[in-house]
Amino acid sequence: MAFWTGIQVWLTIGSIAISALGLLLVWMSLRQTRQAITNDREVGHAQVKAHISIDVETPIVRPDELLRHEFNIRNTGQSPVYKAKYAAGFNILPDPLPAGIGHLGGIQPDKDM
Numbered sequence: 001m002a003f004w005t006g007i008q009v010w011l012t013i014g015s016i017a018i019s020a021l022g023l024l025l026v027w028m029s030l031r032q033t034r035q036a037i038t039n040d041r042e043v044g045h046a047q048v049k050a051h052i053s054i055d056v057e058t059p060i061v062r063p064d065e066l067l068r069h070e071f072n073i074r075n076t077g078q079s080p081v082y083k084a085k086y087a088a089g090f091n092i093l094p095d096p097l098p099a100g101i102g103h104l105g106g107i108q109p110d111k112d113m
Helices: 002-048
Strands: 052-056 071-075
Touching: none
Parallel strands: none
Antiparallel strands: 052 071
């Protein structure tokens, strides 16, 4: 009788270990499912968000010519953009440009036009 009781104790301990492992795997699966739902929600928000792309060409600044700068605004998202606003500004800088500012356009500094 004690032999069968010992076997039953070990089988019970084994079934508890298997149940604990199963519970851990179910918890990990639910955590991954929650992460997948969060990712899908973020992707869904990104897909319905209106996106605008602006293609800007580098201006070439030449003496005795008016500065002209063109750019194209396109709706590139899956949802249309209904109310788009843009603002442009300019600043008159000294010539030559101060160090750290760079240069304007396709004309390299210290090069003849």
